[in-house]
Amino acid sequence: MKSIVSAQKAISMIKDGASVMIGGFLECGAPDMLIDELVKQNKKNLTMISNDTTYPDADKGRLIVNKQIKKLITSHIGTNPETGKQMHAGELDVELVPMGTLIEKIRAKGTGLGGVLTPTGVGTVLEENKETMNIDGKKFIFEKPLGADFALIYGTKVDKYGNVSFYGTTRNLNTVMATAADTVIVQADELVECLDPNEVVIPGLFVDYIVVKENN
């Protein structure tokens, strides 16, 4: 059985300066309640790893607006003008990574690999200062694994064993992030006693803490 805790308690484990990966594609499948609590507790100097920075008034975007992020590793910031503004002002260190590469870097960490080789970005500025390798006549860029202290993820239904299932397009980066952080906190839309094993997308072993949305 996993620890079922309040959002307040779960987020209080995160110290200033920690690295945090946060699931979601724009607002879909984002652990909004956990992010709201990060804003409330005003954790500072965080490294955030996320697909995007949504919008200024939505989940991850609010962490940017509230200037809680020191370093951002992401694939797209175009939907949140505040991210670009802080980046150009030198207040926010932004590392842009192609979405597919970002996912594979995280996956490499979670699956115990020393990195991945990708054709994405060959012949572009992304190739600069990176190792490349020629495999069977094709050039690839070497990308290192990427992990974090915490992963904040979303699940539509979570059972007491930490198994997670999803509805619709909410899976996105939640699944891969669950494998690549020291501590994984899942926000459950609904907590159930036990999921049908056929429905489980993230096996319970990856999850450390469960925060239930309806209880808060």
Add this chain to the structure above:
Amino acid sequence: MELTAQKSIEKEIKSSLVTDPISHSHKELTKEQIREIVAKRAAKEFREGDVVTLGIGLPTAVANYVPENMHVIFQSENGLLGVGKDQKGNIDKRVINAGGGYVEARQGACFYDSQMAFTMMRGGHIDATVLGALQVDSDGSLASWMIPGKMVPGMGGSMDLVVGAKKVIVAMEHTSKGQIKIVEKCTLPLTAFREVNMIITERCVFEVENDGLVLKEINPMFSVDDIKASTGADFRICDNLKAMC
């Protein structure tokens, strides 16, 4: 999700070598007309059963022109194979497309995570992609994700998609605010090097071949001289030049 940023970028895009003489002339088309011409033509590139990923903005409109009786499956990088119509009525925010729009899943659709999405995209399992660009050049390289020091929306999934898709179609306005977009060599940071197969604009259709651009079709509203004057790269004219329709 690149729509807003793309619009802002186009506002800011600075001059290449030439400006477009057709801009502000009697041949200038409205945005809606351009969108329709380009989207309609791009939809003709699909074959029965194709799996297609569309970019945000003009390319999204391509889905509206696929014939009713042709089965084309639209893939979305956020985890949906079988993108349907926009949701109406009671919105379920748990089903979106890559632009954040609430969509339906078509019959036969499936959901998956981002890792599977990019296995499809980068892994060579997508038959065609249609996307916009800030610049495309005669080598088939394209730039679409940043203007240094000005607008940096980021590449999102575009770099992986363009590298992996079997056919890459750039669908865009021939010029933007009078500025040339089809150039000899891209001056903006590339999204991908030599991956574009075809360029479709409201004025013409180019294919990218080993020796550069080949003009395959032309909108009868325009002359070859118009195309030459509004294109920053040399091109060859196909022996069998057709009217674009």
